[in-house]
Each structure stands twice: as structure tokens, then as C-alpha cells.
Amino acid sequence: MTEFPRCPLTWLYVPGDRPHVVTKALAAGADVVVIDLEDAVGPDRKEYARAATAERLAEPQQVPVHVRVNALDTDRAAADLAALAGLPGVSGLRLPKVTSASEIRQIAVATPLPLYALLESALGIEHAYAIATAHPSLRGISLGEADLRADLGLRADAGLDWSRSRVVVAARAAGLAPPSQSVHPDIRDLDGLAASCARGRALGFLGRAAIHPRQLPVIERVYLPTPYEIEEAETVLKAAATDQGAQALPDGRFIDAAAVALAHRTLSLTRRN
Template sequence: MLTALYVPANRPDRFAKAVAAGPDLVVFDLEDAVPVADKADARGWAVAWLAANVNGPVEIRVNALNSPWIEDDLAAISAVPAVRIRVPKVESADDVRAVLDKVPTARITALIESPLGVERAFEIATADPRVVAIGLGEADLSSALGVDGPAGLGWARGRLVSASRAAGLGAPMMSVFPNVQDVDGLRRTSEEGRGLGFVGRTAIHPRQLPTIVEAFTPPADQVAAAEALLAAVDEAGVGDGGVIVLPDGRMVDPAMVGRARELSTLMREIESRSR
């Protein structure tokens, strides 16, 4: 999964357009993007769309667990089978379980937006098998940490990548880039995220999607080297286990082969998007 696109849930006229834009996941947002006066209507529109499009690539971001709207959010969503829920401001495994107690069939993306949540990232990621992803809410986290730029988020980003991998969830997606007009900034920061181990990013506008895919596409020389390594391993018939020496003299260990296979799989996914 390379792209996720937020759409305010109080704009049902944008739901189908967001799906048609081609992200891997659309996130109907009941939280920050929706004014208080629109919360109830937004919930109704989002749940109605989900109920009518059960197999759509959609996740719904509920309001925070300590908000006045969360009980109504979860009660309404519980009627939708196999729903994906994006839970904001998660700080513990108990937060995850509190949602799953109300919506047992849900799959959870847990957003970590506080220093306490960062410290407990692995606990959150392993709270339940129904947790399918973790992510950062960088605006809230930056405020809580008292930092104003990406350097202050470096450790938290690395911690999230490590926790996600350690939990068996794979590489996480980056948080949004809030300036829709700044394409160069989106590309630059996405490339920085790729260097940290992120794969893909959430977006707030469809025009950001092509840049995200481009930025998270591995360089051609890296892909070529991975494919050549895999071809040499297959030709030698030595499998992936243990340290091996290829006929051309290269020494290869399982970690190198595993990384090459991951890059090859990612490229196939990216190439399939353009067909």
C-alpha cells in the first residue's frame, strides 16, 4: 500500500471522486476535518456509503476516544462488517482493545500522536491481531514535543518504523504533507521518509498522489541490482538460507536476499498501478 487519501466525511459529494482518484485506501475523516455541527451528519453519510460499498478500499477515522462523539461513532460503525477503523491519539494497547470491544470485526490503524504513544509504539502495534497498521499524527506530536521541523521528529519516525517492522506489520506509511501547493516539498520529504524506511504516504488532496508514488519508487539502479542478485541466487540454486558465495564470487547472506525480494515485490506493485 503506497497511498491513502483523506476526505472529510461531511462532504459525501467527494466520496466517489476520492475512490476514483486511485489511492490504495480512502480515509473518511470524522475527526479533525469535520466541524462540530456536522459530526452527526458526517457519521451518517460515511456509514451509509460503507454499508453500500462493503468491498470499497475505505477506512474511517473516528473521533478521539476521549471525545463526546466516539460512542456514537463506534455504535454506528459496528453495523458495517469488516470495517477498517483509523483510531486517532492512541496511547496504549487498552485504547485499541476499547475500540475492538465495541466493533469486534474491525481492522485497526492506530495513529500515535503523543510522546507517550511513541514510547508504547510496539505495545500498540501488537495489542491485537486486528491491528493492521500504525502511523504517526505528526501535527499533534510536534506540538507535544515542542518541535517545529522534521529534525525534531526524526527519532519518533524511526521508532515507528522499527515498532511496525518488529510487530510484523511491515513498513508503515508517512503522515500527510499539509501544503498541497508545495510539490517539491512533498517530494523531498517523501524521499527522506523512504530513506527512513517508510513505504508510501497519506495525502490530503488527489494531486499529491502521483508525487507520493514517484518519491517512494526505489531508484532504478537499486532495483536493477536487486533483480540481478535474485536472478543469480535462483540460477545458482542455493536458496535463501545461510551465507552463500555465488559463482561470480559475491558473498550473499539471507538479509541481502530478503531485502532484494522486498524491493522486487514493491516494484511489481508500483508497476501494476500503471496498467
């Protein structure tokens, strides 16, 4: 059984046309800052956002910085890619509204940067595994739930559960890191955020995108292993290290390769910093 890839837990989105907010985001404690040139920037601010982002990322950054470019079927996306090419401060590109593997391959030819695909439509979900295996430059897939919800005509959150599971399975089958959850749009609803993160964790997500720094501690608290989970993982690995063959935990559960892999994954999160 292959090991789970290491990955961040928190991704903080920030509008590319607000350089002072970008500065604050870089000091907020997120694992990755995502400068957004797409949905968070109005049409009349696109060029300014691109130029300001390129200026900021002309130097290496202390925190990994990804950039979400504009929709791939627009001229703006090509201009974004050209402006970001070769900048030492860019660690990855987030590609919105991906619907096919060919889109990933086209972008991979144009840039050596790691790519992350956002699936935001029914067509994107149907092609999830093909997208996830499109090119070695693709390092992750995740959902854009606001657009997906609109595309599917959903009102209840439960309607997204199949799509969520589909993306989790496709990522794992492709050998990618587990997907991060889509953003929780209400920055005041921290209890709702925590409950939603717990649901996402149960579905197989690992970490979450945020749109405000106050959301970061909640995401970490839910996704980091609990003391009980850490103790259980250590017990599993200790038992598995014996040379007495198959072992059972005190509660009667036998330790197999799956239990060992999950224990390693749990303890890797406790040491992620």
C-alpha cells in the same frame, strides 16, 4: 528472516461531511481512501459526517475505505463505532491519538474490523511497541505529526526523526507493515513533498497519507522502486538462486539473507497492482 507484509502506498484523506468530495476521492487512484470524522470535520458537522459516511458505506466500495473515528476518549467515538458496525463498505478503522495498548484492546472487542493506530503524542511514542502488539486486529501504526509536533513543542522537522524511527522499528518488531508517512500539509509544494517522501523512505517508511489527489503521483514516484533498484533486486535473486553457495555481486558485495529479503520486498512493490 520473515518477509515484509504487503501494504498500500497511498492513503487519501477526505472530510466525512463532504459526500461529493468523497465520491471524487474514490475515483482519484489512491490505494486506500480514508473518510475522516475527526480533525477535518467541525464540531457542528460531526453528526452529519457520521450519518453521511454510514450511508455511503452501506454498500461495498470498489476501493478499500477506512474511517478515522473521533478521539477514543469521547462519546463521539462510541457513536462512530456504533454507526459503522457491520457496514460492508468499511475496510478498516483509523484510531486517532492512541496512547496505550488497552485502548486498542477495548476497540478490538467492540468491532471485528482491522485497526490502525495513530500515535500523536509523546506518550503514544513511548508505548509504540506495546500498542503495536496489543491485539491481532491491529494491522498498522503510524504518526500524526501535526499533533505530535505541538505536543513536543517542535519547530524544526528534524526534531521528529527519533519518533519516526521509533515507530518504524516498533512496527517491524511487531511484524506489522512498515508505517506510512504522515500528511504533507502544503498541497502546492510538490517539490517539498517529494523531498520529504525521500527522507521518509530513507528512514524506513513505506508510502504516505495525502490530503489532495495531486499528491498521489508524487508519493508513488518516490516510493516505487527505480529501474536501477529493480535491476539490482533481480540480479540479487538470480545470483541467490544458484547452487554454488555464497555469491558476490560484481561490485564485491556478498549476498546474504538480508539482501535476498530486501530484493523480494523491492520486486513485490513493482507487482503491487
